[in-house]
Amino acid sequence: MLDAILQSHYIQSLPSLMVGLGMTLFITIIGLILGFVLGAFAGLGRLSKNKWINGICSVYVEVVRGTPILAQVLFIYMVVSEQYLGFNIDKVIAAILAITINAGAYIAEIVRGAVHSIDKGQHEAGRTIGLTQNQTMRYIIWPQAIKRMIPPLGNQFIISLKDTSLFSVIAVGELLYMGRQYYNVTFAYFETLLMVCLLYLAITIPTSLILRRIERKLDV
């Protein structure tokens, strides 16, 4: 009995699926850290009074949000790297770049929304005691805004994590790709895909639960 389970594709596929999951998490986490930096700049840029900064950031956000991420990654990998750079950038780097650029646009909106939601009086109170614009942002607006960003950022984590599955088209060894590799050899479609989905859920469901708790805590 135990032997039958151990020999089943559910268990046999696991070692390579775990490697895939590791890659999925790696791309998601690095991509989101870089995406947060990019998004913070773009989000603040969209709040800027400078027409040029504001315009560039708005174009970036709208273009990324208006096109599918699959097209974006193919663009980065096939067009930019093969045709213009003349060499293939590493697939993993292309994938991280795609998450960074894609999530950066959504995070820009998260940042903008959070900063915008802070009462105007906070800014005025800061300026009134003589703080500069930058100091007001740093000590008053940003600490309050960042709390409001946590729930939507967690949500973005879940979205980006699932988006990494699209990188199987450029043969990045993430979770879904590793599953496909496995069932191509074994034809165990059901078992493999079930395990793939369970592994995604093993990350996304706890994340959701933690988020809900944080949200409840921030509300009071």
Place this chain on the structure above:
Amino acid sequence: MSNMITVHDLRKSFGSLEVLKGIDAEVKESEVVCVIGPSGSGKSTFLRCLNLLEEITSGSVEIDGEQLTDPSTDINKLRTKVGMVFQHFNLFPHMTVLDNITLGPIKVKELTKEEAEKEALPLLDKVGLSDKADVYPESLSGGQKQRVAIARALAMNPAVMLFDEPTSALDPELVGDVLEVMKSLAKEGMTMVVVTHEMGFAKEVGDRVIFMDEGVIMEEGNPIQLFDNPQNPRTQSFLSKIL
């Protein structure tokens, strides 16, 4: 005594809407001036022009000898001279009461944390909230919040204090404590411009009352005279409505 604030032909427009239509006013050192007038008459805008929270469209404002509109004026430094208290307090909710008060001294006047706290504690005492140093604003009543806001403004050692309807968001039973603090400030010789409809306060503490309507000063004078014997028909009609 010399002028602390001198305003000459101050105009302010929002787009095509002219809100201040040529204000001339002077406030002397240690004077307490109350500003009254109907909603939308430009009282807040006038006050906000005095520390450049609103950009001035034309005219001039001089505070403690410095021209606000002069490009060489360091506006951040000038703002530390002009304390402001808002109707809705605008305390920083993510900081304790003490941190609210010491933020400006530490970041702007570059005091150490210890120095800033040493100066802040007597201020908290002055507004009657010594025991609240370490709590967060959310646990305070409206009246307590406003007194913290006053202490926060005072921590910058301002030469002038501006108050924009400081008691109008408060439950009636909490108004008194805030007015008491303002009265004691006035007694100490603070120069104050107060937008308020607290007639009692204006009569007791105010040296002068300005009545604003439609972006101009319609009438000004000694509080008791202005309230009891207004000359301008607009003032008369306004006072008859709020009394």
